[in-house]
Amino acid sequence: MSSTTKSYWAQWDSLLIQDGVLCRKWENGRGDRCHLQMVVPKAKVPDVLQLYHSGCSGGHLGVKRTLLKIRERFYWVHCRDDIEDWCRKCTSCAAVKGSQIRSRGALKLYNVGAPWERIAIEVAGPFPETESGNQYFMVVMDYFTKWPEVFAIPNQEASTVADKLVHEVFCRFGVPLEIHSDQGRNFESQIFQETCRVVGTQNTNNFLPPTI
Known part of the structure; x- marks a missing residue:
């Protein structure tokens, strides 16, 4: 199966349906706070990114602050990567920052479902x-x-x-x-x-x- 399917399957115990909406229980790094995030369909991801980064309430914040804002309410697999890609391609942000030398990407996690896959x-x-x-x-x-x-x-x-x-x-x-x-x-x-x-x-x- 795809990495997205494997990810949701691994989080099965954290998923639930509330008022007909698929949600995910999210706990902060300290483990002292837990709230529900709406699981965003792939087709709606650009709408969320537009609202929370490029929209009037977004303020063209950086990746970290945009990620924190979105995680308060929403979740989808590869959320961080999509936010990084959106911020990198934002013409308004690029105009302010100017040209930069691209650095090597950070190491990534990869889901595998069986030995020797x-x-x-x-x-x-x-x-x-x-x-x-x-x-x-x-x-x-x-x-x-x-x-x-x-x-x-x-x-x-x-x-x-x-x-x-x-x-x-x-x-x-x-x-x-x-x-x-x-x-x-x-x-x-x-x-x-x-x-x-x-x-x-x-x-x-x-x-x-x-x-x-």
């Missing part, structure tokens, strides 16, 4: 060569269980990485839906991409889905 892969090295001729470590970790697998390899060529993945990971645990890796040449190579295509998995190549 999504795995991460990284190659570390070179290290001092062993008697077997290995100089690198290939680390594979499952997002759901956090189970790590580490393999010694002689080099970080795409063919070496693909061969180790197929024989040591896919044959033992099955083919994952997604493989998350950095944008190294070995992971961007035609050999590695073709291997992913043949076995039916997707290489996200440094793509991180949005947080909740």
